[in-house]
Amino acid sequence: MPRITSEEVSHLALLCRIAMTDEDVEVMRDQMSNILENIDVLNQVDTSGVEPTGHSVDLVSVMRDDTVSPSTDRDGVLANAPRREGDFIRVRAVLES
Amino acid sequence: MSDSRLTDLTISEARGLLDRREVSSVELTRAALDRIAQVEESVKAFVTVTEDLALQHAEEADRRIAAGDAAPLTGIPMQLKDNMTTTGVATTCSSRMLEGFVPPYDATVTKRLYKQSAVLMGKGNLDEFAMGSSTENSAFFPTHNPWDLDRVPGGSSGGPAASVAAGECFYSLGSDTGGSIRQPASLCGVVGLKPTYGLVSRYGLVAFASSLDQIGPITRDVTDAALVMNAIGGHDPMDSTSLDVEMPDYTASLGKDLSGLRIGVPKEYFVDGMEPSVEQSTRRSIALLEDLGAEVAETSLPHTSYALSVYYILAPSECSANLARYDGVKYGFSDRESESMWDALEQTRGHGFGPEVKRRIMLGTYALSAGYYDAFYLKAQQVRTIIRREFETEFEKFDAIVSATSPTVAFKLGAKTSDPLQMYLSDVLTLPANIAGIPGMSVPAGLSDDGLPIGFQILSKHLGEPTLFRIAHAFEQASGWNGQRPPLYP
Numbered sequence: 001m002p003r004i005t006s007e008e009v010s011h012l013a014l015l016c017r018i019a020m021t022d023e024d025v026e027v028m029r030d031q032m033s034n035i036l037e038n039i040d041v042l043n044q045v046d047t048s049g050v051e052p053t054g055h056s057v058d059l060v061s062v063m064r065d066d067t068v069s070p071s072t073d074r075d076g077v078l079a080n081a082p083r084r085e086g087d088f089i090r091v092r093a094v095l096e097s
Numbered sequence: 098m099s100d101s102r103l104t105d106l107t108i109s110e111a112r113g114l115l116d117r118r119e120v121s122s123v124e125l126t127r128a129a130l131d132r133i134a135q136v137e138e139s140v141k142a143f144v145t146v147t148e149d150l151a152l153q154h155a156e157e158a159d160r161r162i163a164a165g166d167a168a169p170l171t172g173i174p175m176q177l178k179d180n181m182t183t184t185g186v187a188t189t190c191s192s193r194m195l196e197g198f199v200p201p202y203d204a205t206v207t208k209r210l211y212k213q214s215a216v217l218m219g220k221g222n223l224d225e226f227a228m229g230s231s232t233e234n235s236a237f238f239p240t241h242n243p244w245d246l247d248r249v250p251g252g253s254s255g256g257p258a259a260s261v262a263a264g265e266c267f268y269s270l271g272s273d274t275g276g277s278i279r280q281p282a283s284l285c286g287v288v289g290l291k292p293t294y295g296l297v298s299r300y301g302l303v304a305f306a307s308s309l310d311q312i313g314p315i316t317r318d319v320t321d322a323a324l325v326m327n328a329i330g331g332h333d334p335m336d337s338t339s340l341d342v343e344m345p346d347y348t349a350s351l352g353k354d355l356s357g358l359r360i361g362v363p364k365e366y367f368v369d370g371m372e373p374s375v376e377q378s379t380r381r382s383i384a385l386l387e388d389l390g391a392e393v394a395e396t397s398l399p400h401t402s403y404a405l406s407v408y409y410i411l412a413p414s415e416c417s418a419n420l421a422r423y424d425g426v427k428y429g430f431s432d433r434e435s436e437s438m439w440d441a442l443e444q445t446r447g448h449g450f451g452p453e454v455k456r457r458i459m460l461g462t463y464a465l466s467a468g469y470y471d472a473f474y475l476k477a478q479q480v481r482t483i484i485r486r487e488f489e490t491e492f493e494k495f496d497a498i499v500s501a502t503s504p505t506v507a508f509k510l511g512a513k514t515s516d517p518l519q520m521y522l523s524d525v526l527t528l529p530a531n532i533a534g535i536p537g538m539s540v541p542a543g544l545s546d547d548g549l550p551i552g553f554q555i556l557s558k559h560l561g562e563p564t565l566f567r568i569a570h571a572f573e574q575a576s577g578w579n580g581q582r583p584p585l586y587p
Contacts, residue, residue: 004463009459012459012462012463012466013459015462015466016417016446016455016458016459016462017424017439017442017443017446018443018446018447018450018455018458018459019443019444019446019447019448020447028455028456028459031456031517032456032459032460032463034517034518035409035456035460035517035518036460036463038405038406038409038518039406039409039410039473040406041402041403041406042403042406042407042410042476042477042480043476044403045400045403045476045479045480045483047476047479047480047483050479050480050482050483051479051482052475052478052479052481052482053478053479053481053482053485054308054478055294055308055338055534056294056308056485056532056533056534056535056559057294057295057338057340057534057559059337059338062334062337064334072201072202073201076184076199076200076201076202077201079199079201080198080199080201080427080428080429081426081427081428082425082426082428082429082430082431082433083431089426089427091426091438092435092436092437092438092441093438094438
C-alpha cells in the first residue's frame with residue numbers, strides 16, 4: 001500500500017505546476033512513498049518543547065543606508081527573456097478577456 | 098618541464114614559478130587548455146570551456162605580475178561550478194531549464210577571484226541544480242572519475258572535483274548543501290572544504306536550499322584551500338545571511354603540530370554498509386592524528402541517524418520554494434506551444450526540470466502543504482535543533498570531530514541511479530554538518546585495494562576553520578597522500 005496515492009501525486013503536480021503523464025505519476029507515487037516511509041523514523045524522536053531551527057545561525061534583519069547605486073544592466077536582463085518586445089518582456093494573458 | 102607536469106602543480110607551486118618569472122600565466126593557461134584537450138573527452142568535467150576568456154585573463158594577469166602587483170591567485174587557472182554566475186558566460190546549473198542563460202552579473206565569489214586576476218577556464222558540470230551525489234543527474238552528460246572512468250566522481254560538484262584531480266585546472270569552487278563539495282573531493286582524491294554557513298557569500302550562487310547551501314574550495318592540497326578561502330571568504334552586503342566577522346589569514350594555521358588538540362571519534366559515523374577499506378583507512382587516519390600528538394577519544398552523536406530524514410524534508414522544502422521562480426517568462430527554457438499561461442507554465446517546468454529535481458520539488462511541496470506541515474517540516478526543524486545542540490555539546494569537549502567522508506569509494510556509473518534512496522545514503526556522513534551549519538573538510542586518506550581514493554572528514558565548531566586547517570595540514574604533511582595523482586595519462 002503506497003504512502004501516497006496517485007490522486008495526491010496529481011494534485012501535488014498541479015500545485016507545483018509540473019506537467020506529468022499518467023506513467024510519470026505512477027513512478028513518482030512509488031518513489032515518494034518509499035522516501036516518505038524512510039522519513040518516518042523522525043517520529044521516534046521526542047521533540048516536545050524543542051524549538052525549531054530555521055537557520056543554523058541567528059539571523060537579524062539587515063538594514064542598509066538608502067543610497068543610489070546602479071542596478072543590473074537592463075539589456076543584459078532583457079537579453080535572456082524568451083519573448084521580448086522592445087524594452088518589455090512579453091507574457092501570456094493572465095486574465096481572460 | 099613538460100606541460101602535463103605543469104598542470105599537476107599546486108597553486109602555491111605555480112605561484113612560485115610565476116613570481117620567479119619561470120613561467121607566465123599564458124603558458125600555465127595554455128598547459129591547462131592542452132590538458133583539457135587531452136582528457137576532457139573522457140572526463141567530461143566542463144559544461145563550458147572559456148578558452149578565449151582564459152587567455153585574455155592570463156594576459157591581464159601577466160601584466161599585473163610584471164608590474165609587481167600579484168595577489169596569491171593571480172594568473173592561476175581555475176574553474177567555477179556551473180551554478181555560480183559569470184557575466185557573459187553561460188550559467189546552466191546543468192539543467193535544460195537554464196540552457197542558454199547568460200547572467201548579466203557576477204557572483205560575489207566570481208568578483209573576488211577576478212579581483213585577484215584569476216584565470217577562468219570554464220564552468221564545472223554538476224547534478225542538475227546541485228541535487229545529487231554522482232553528477233549523473235546533469236541534464237547534459239555525466240562526469241567520469243579520473244581514477245577510473247567507469248566510475249562516478251561523486252556529486253553534486255563532480256565536475257569541479259574531477260577537473261582538479263585530472264589537472265584541467267588548479268582549483269575549482271564547489272557548493273555544498275549536504276556534502277556536495279566533500280563527497281566528490283573524497284571520491285576524486287582532492288581536498289574539499291565546506292565553510293561555516295554564512296562565511297562565503299551566496300550572492301550569485303543559484304539557490305537550492307538557502308539555509309544549507311555554502312560555497313567552498315576544491316584543491317589539490319590543504320595550503321591551496323587556505324589560499325582560496327582567504328580570497329573568497331568574508332562579509333558581503335549582497336547576502337543578508339553573510340556573517341559579519343573578522344576574516345583570519347588561514348595560512349597562519351598551517352605548519353603547526355597537534356599537541357593539546359582534543360579530537361572526538363563518534364561511533365555512529367561507522368555506519369552500516371561502510372566498505373572495509375574505508376573503515377580501515379579511517380582507523381589508520383585516526384591513529385596518525387594520535388601519533389601527531391592529538392588526544393583522541395571515542396564519543397557519541399546519538400541523533401546522527403536522523404540527519405538524513407531531516408535533510409530530505411528541509412532541503413526539498415526549501416528547493417520547492419526556490420525553484421518556483423522558473424516560469425519560462427523572464428529567462429531560461431520556455432514552452433513555445435501552449436496558448437494559455439497555466440499550460441505554458443506546466444509544460445515549461447515539466448520539460449525543463451529533470452527527474453530528481455521534480456522529485457524534490459514534489460517532496461518539498463508535500464512536506465509544506467496543509468495538513469503535513471507540522472508532521473514533516475516543523476518536526477524536521479525541531480530535530481535539526483537537537484542535532485545542532487548535540488554538536489555544540491561535543492565541541493565543548495573536543496576541538497574537532499573526525500570520520501570517513503563517504504561510506505564508500507567511487508561507485509560505478511549507473512549503480513545507484515534507479516534507487517534515489519541508495520543515492521541519498523552517499524551523503525549520510527556529510528549532511529549533519531550542513532544541518533548544524535558547521536565547517537567540514539575532506540582530505541585524501543589513501544587508496545583502496547582497487548586503487549580508488551578514500552577521504553577523511555574533519556568537522557569543527559562554528560567558525561572553527563583555523564582548527565580544520567591546522568589538523569588537515571599536519572595530517573597531509575605526515576601522510577603524504579595528497580601527492581597522489583590519478584593514472585589518467587595517455
